[in-house]
Amino acid sequence: MKKWECVVCGFIYDEEEGLPEEGIEPGTKWEDVPEDWVCPDCGVGKEDFEMIEI
Amino acid sequence: MNPIVVIGSGLAGFNTVKEFRKLDKETPVVVLTADDGRNYSKPMLSTGFTKEKSADDLAMASPEQVAEQFNVTVRTGVHVAGIDTDRRRVLLPDDHLDYSALVLALGADTWTPPLDGDAVGEVFSVNDLMDYGRFRQALEGNKSVTILGGGLIGCEFANDLSNGGFQVSLVEPLGRCLPMLLPEAASAAVGRGLESLGVTFHFGPLAKAVHHNRNGQGLVTELSDGTHLESDVVLSAIGLRPRIDLAKDAGLRTNRGILTDRTLRTSAPDVYALGDCAEVEGHVLPYVLPLMAGARALAKTLAGEATPVSYGVMPVTIKTPACPVVVCPPPEELEGEWDVQADGNDVQALFRDQEGALRGYALTGEAVKEKLKLNKELPALMP
Numbered sequence: 001m002k003k004w005e006c007v008v009c010g011f012i013y014d015e016e017e018g019l020p021e022e023g024i025e026p027g028t029k030w031e032d033v034p035e036d037w038v039c040p041d042c043g044v045g046k047e048d049f050e051m052i053e054i
Numbered sequence: 055m056n057p058i059v060v061i062g063s064g065l066a067g068f069n070t071v072k073e074f075r076k077l078d079k080e081t082p083v084v085v086l087t088a089d090d091g092r093n094y095s096k097p098m099l100s101t102g103f104t105k106e107k108s109a110d111d112l113a114m115a116s117p118e119q120v121a122e123q124f125n126v127t128v129r130t131g132v133h134v135a136g137i138d139t140d141r142r143r144v145l146l147p148d149d150h151l152d153y154s155a156l157v158l159a160l161g162a163d164t165w166t167p168p169l170d171g172d173a174v175g176e177v178f179s180v181n182d183l184m185d186y187g188r189f190r191q192a193l194e195g196n197k198s199v200t201i202l203g204g205g206l207i208g209c210e211f212a213n214d215l216s217n218g219g220f221q222v223s224l225v226e227p228l229g230r231c232l233p234m235l236l237p238e239a240a241s242a243a244v245g246r247g248l249e250s251l252g253v254t255f256h257f258g259p260l261a262k263a264v265h266h267n268r269n270g271q272g273l274v275t276e277l278s279d280g281t282h283l284e285s286d287v288v289l290s291a292i293g294l295r296p297r298i299d300l301a302k303d304a305g306l307r308t309n310r311g312i313l314t315d316r317t318l319r320t321s322a323p324d325v326y327a328l329g330d331c332a333e334v335e336g337h338v339l340p341y342v343l344p345l346m347a348g349a350r351a352l353a354k355t356l357a358g359e360a361t362p363v364s365y366g367v368m369p370v371t372i373k374t375p376a377c378p379v380v381v382c383p384p385p386e387e388l389e390g391e392w393d394v395q396a397d398g399n400d401v402q403a404l405f406r407d408q409e410g411a412l413r414g415y416a417l418t419g420e421a422v423k424e425k426l427k428l429n430k431e432l433p434a435l436m437p
């Protein structure tokens with residue numbers, strides 16, 4: 001499981017946790033997050049996220 | 055055909071270009087910017103120490119890379135001096151450029167009240183990547199910072215500079231953290247969070263003057279209650295004002311910001327405005343979420359399909375990890391009451407109108423997890 005960080009605002013998408021309130025189940029891989037999904041904090045698209053090592 | 059001209063290379067300008075190029079690969083686009091044209095994300099300027107990022111690290115692309123990536127021309131270090139809306143022309147210091155459509159993505163200026171003292175010229179504000187580079191340089195080898203202003207930017211810097219090992223003093227005349235955004239219990243939680251990092255607060259007084267310390271080392275900030283705060287560096291984070299002068303001088307309608315309708319059209323033909331400089335149907339929202347909604351709608355409009363912008367719920371996340379905050383401020387002048395539940399630094403404050411409907415919230419600590427659930431209950435800001 002990986003984490004992805006929004007390069008614009010710093011929001012972190014954690015594959016392990018998903019975003020259940022937005023209908024993205026825990027364990028959802030980044031590539032399976034819908035293409036039209038946008039960052040909940042700043043509204044940029046998936047292309048503005050990068051993988052981070054924690 | 056004359057190009058589409060975009061003034062400004064911040065998130066509003068560059069995201070408009072990016073979204074437009076998804077729809078139209080051909081129409082020439084020229085971006086004019088007073089700064090160095092590097093593509094960076096402004097919110098990252100207040101987490102630089104926590105993430106250990108220098109100004110160069112934060113630059114995601116050079117202007118040449120942006121130009122190539124989006125097939126646009128980027129002219130840096132150009133201060134647009136005027137707009138001739140009759141001729142559809144922007145006036146440059148020793149040149150001019152005709153446009154088919156003009157996008158004003160001018161941002162906001164930092165504002166500091168007049169201060170006395172022989173070191174006023176050394177007070178920093180950090181409002182773009184170049185400012186940030188100079189600020190980082192000034193901090194090198196130093197230990198302490200006085201921050202003027204306890205709003206979003208002041209509190210974020212207080213947290214970040216503390217994480218970077220600096221001793222931070224923060225001056226806020228309105229008496230608490232984030233006074234314009236949060237109800238008192240939530241402000242108190244943020245204050246305790248920052249205090250736990252070692253931040254000291256001076257709530258109540260105004261900064262009056264900044265002097266050089268007589269012993270030749272560092273600066274002294276003089277407050278209206280007579281306190282003298284010594285520090286190596288002073289950072290002003292007091293206020294931001296939409297940049298409206300260029301538009302105003304060109305005869306465009308302005309108020310707090312450059313006035314636009316829902317398609318981001320100003321009062322002049324084929325001139326649009328978005329981001330921190332714009333007032334969209336009465337809304338001045340200097341944050342990224344509304345600006346991205348604007349960029350997507352404007353891209354469509356510029357590509358030929360007039361598209362109004364809609365604003366959903368617009369929460370603001372404040373990057374103070376010592377006490378995380380999410381706030382969705384209630385509409386100004388709406389009558390209602392805050393219902394506050396506090397458990398230590400976990401505060402859930404819900405603003406309900408006289409009919410009992412949820413119209414805003416402020417969450418701190420663990421309570422920020424309630425955000426998405428509450429968003430569903432809130433009405434959209436501009437559906």
Ligand SMILES: Cc1cc2nc3c(=O)[nH]c(=O)nc-3n(C[C@H](O)[C@H](O)[C@H](O)COP(=O)(O)OP(=O)(O)OC[C@H]3O[C@@H](n4cnc5c(N)ncnc54)[C@H](O)[C@@H]3O)c2cc1C
Nearest residue numbers: 062063064065066088096097134160161329330340341342
């Ligand atoms: C420290 C900090 C932290 C922040 N954190 C967050 C956050 O976490 N979340 C959030 O949503 N928002 C945050 N914000 C606010 C957010 O960054 C801004 O809303 C957004 O970046 C504004 O972008 P903009 O493109 O409208 O303006 P700017 O980025 O200011 O761009 C304005 C551009 O216009 C150019 N320009 C202006 N006048 C002229 C002229 N006459 N001629 C030529 N060029 C001109 C400038 O050179 C610049 O390129 C933060 C702001 C700061 C300062």
Ligand SMILES: [Zn+2]
Nearest residue numbers: 006009039042
């Ligand atoms: Zn984001």
